Amino acid sequence: MKFSFGRSLLKAFRAQKKISKRIEKAVETTRSRTKRSTFRPAKPILVETTAFGSNPGRLLMKSFVPTTRLPKSPALVVLLHGCGQTPETLDVAAGFSKLAKERGFALLYPQQKRANNPQNCFNWFRPSAVARDRGEVRSIKQMIEHVCERHRIDRSRIFVAGLSAGGAMTGALVANYPSLFAGAAIIAGMPFGSARDAMSALRAMKSGATPPPGGWGRPIAEISPEAKAWPAITIWQGMEDRVVKPVNALACVAQWLEVQGIAENSGRLEEKPWGRLQSWKVTGELKVAFYSVSNMGHGLPIKKRNSVTALRSGDPYVIPAEISAPAEVLRLWGLSRLRK
Numbered sequence: 001m002k003f004s005f006g007r008s009l010l011k012a013f014r015a016q017k018k019i020s021k022r023i024e025k026a027v028e029t030t031r032s033r034t035k036r037s038t039f040r041p042a043k044p045i046l047v048e049t050t051a052f053g054s055n056p057g058r059l060l061m062k063s064f065v066p067t068t069r070l071p072k073s074p075a076l077v078v079l080l081h082g083c084g085q086t087p088e089t090l091d092v093a094a095g096f097s098k099l100a101k102e103r104g105f106a107l108l109y110p111q112q113k114r115a116n117n118p119q120n121c122f123n124w125f126r127p128s129a130v131a132r133d134r135g136e137v138r139s140i141k142q143m144i145e146h147v148c149e150r151h152r153i154d155r156s157r158i159f160v161a162g163l164s165a166g167g168a169m170t171g172a173l174v175a176n177y178p179s180l181f182a183g184a185a186i187i188a189g190m191p192f193g194s195a196r197d198a199m200s201a202l203r204a205m206k207s208g209a210t211p212p213p214g215g216w217g218r219p220i221a222e223i224s225p226e227a228k229a230w231p232a233i234t235i236w237q238g239m240e241d242r243v244v245k246p247v248n249a250l251a252c253v254a255q256w257l258e259v260q261g262i263a264e265n266s267g268r269l270e271e272k273p274w275g276r277l278q279s280w281k282v283t284g285e286l287k288v289a290f291y292s293v294s295n296m297g298h299g300l301p302i303k304k305r306n307s308v309t310a311l312r313s314g315d316p317y318v319i320p321a322e323i324s325a326p327a328e329v330l331r332l333w334g335l336s337r338l339r340k
Contacts, residue, residue: 045097046087046109053142057135060111061143062087064097065151066104069338075105075157076147077335078140078173080166082188082299082317083121087111090163093318094300094326103330104338105157108147110140112165124168124190125201132176132223140173144180159333161185161325163300163317164244167236168192171252175220178227185329187236188244188298191251193219208247216251217258230260234289234332236325238296239275246292253278253290260287274301274322286332293321301325 046062065074077100081090087109091097100107112120122129122136129135147153160181162170167189174184175192193216194209195201204210212218233256237249257264257280267280267288275294280287293301301321330336 046091046107049143049146052146053139055139055142057129057137057139058113058116059136059139059143060113061146062109062111063143063147064091064100064107064109065147066101066106069101069104070106070151071104073152073154075159075333075335076108076144076151076153077105077330077333078108078110078144078158078160080110080122080140080160080162080169081112081120082162082164082166083117083119085120085163085315085317089315090300090318093315094302096326099326099330099335102337103335105335106147106151106153108143110136110143121165122162122169124165124172125195125197127196130169130172130176130192136169137172137176140169141177141180157182157333159183159185159329159335161187161329162189163187164189164298168194171255174231174233175223178224178230181231183232183234183329183333185234185236185325186252187300187325188238188241188249189235189252190244190248191216191255194248194251204248205244208245209251211251211254215258216255220255220259230256230287232286232288232332234291234329236291236293236301238293238298238301238319240294240296241298243298249290249292253288256288262287272323289332291323291325291328293323296321303327 046064049061049063052061079090079096081087096107112122114120117123124130130137144158148155158181160170160173167186170184170186171189171192174181190204191209193212194204235249235252237246239246262280262282267278270277276292278290296319299317299319301319301323303324304320
């Protein structure tokens with residue numbers, strides 16, 4: 001009897017152990033599935049395109065095109081990141097892809113490679129990178145053409161904006177291809193033709209660029225002598241910028257006024273809660289505007305109420321301020337929220 005009871009107890013113990021193992025396995029499987037579904041990385045918002053042309057500047061092409069509520073002929077916004085940034089960090093911090101969804105336009109993000117520049121800056125200071133149909137400006141133009149053809153972009157509504165080195169490259173793109181763009185924003189950038197190599201670029205950024213012989217308008221007039229019309233240019237500068245001295249923004253203003261034959265004293269000055277706005281119009285149409293933002297360093301200003309995402313992104317060059325550059329330039333470009 002004792003032996004029989006012992007065998008029965010052993011059987012029961014083994015059966016219980018099997019059941020326990022099965023339960024543990026089931027729980028572990030459930031936990032694993034939950035973990036995978038909870039922590040599965042989000043699908044990248046920006047899509048990379050590898051074949052868009054000869055790409056002489058050896059840049060990367062990334063874009064975002066909303067899949068819903070996109071007009072038949074949408075506008076295109078080209079965004080150029082600054083040194084140390086990537087399209088992803090800039091997009092997360094500034095929320096451009098969210099704005100593209102709300103307002104129905106396509107986004108193009110050219111991206112620099114560290115193989116081209118160790119600091120991940122666009123090479124705005126190299127003549128070979130910014131000469132018409134050469135280097136990086138040609139690569140970006142090829143990207144624009146690719147997006148236009150693939151998504152039937154309204155070619156009368158192509159806009160470009162850039163921060164820091166991207167701002168300087170924005171000026172180079174407009175100088176080379178003025179008829180391509182309907183509007184441009186140079187944010188903490190440099191005037192076109194203000195440097196010829198990395199050393200002169202650093203000196204100009206730190207101390208202020210020296211005007212070339214013939215004035216700031218001459219480098220642009222030489223590269224595009226046939227240009228008759230220019231897109232509206234907005235220039236943005238934090239007045240506490242320690243990376244790009246604010247005097248460079250004044251040089252940018254002088255450059256775009258001079259090339260269009262606009263007298264500097266014909267502008268209008270307005271005091272704003274966030275700083276100063278100077279604007280120049282011809283027959284009621286905005287040609288040049290200068291946004292000098294008080295108490296702001298080197299970067300892109302966004303409204304303080306929208307700054308939580310920017311702070312979480314860890315991008316130090318997207319800065320909470322009393323004005324939002326993305327919202328303001330989209331307003332000027334007529335890219336309003338779509339009606340439901």
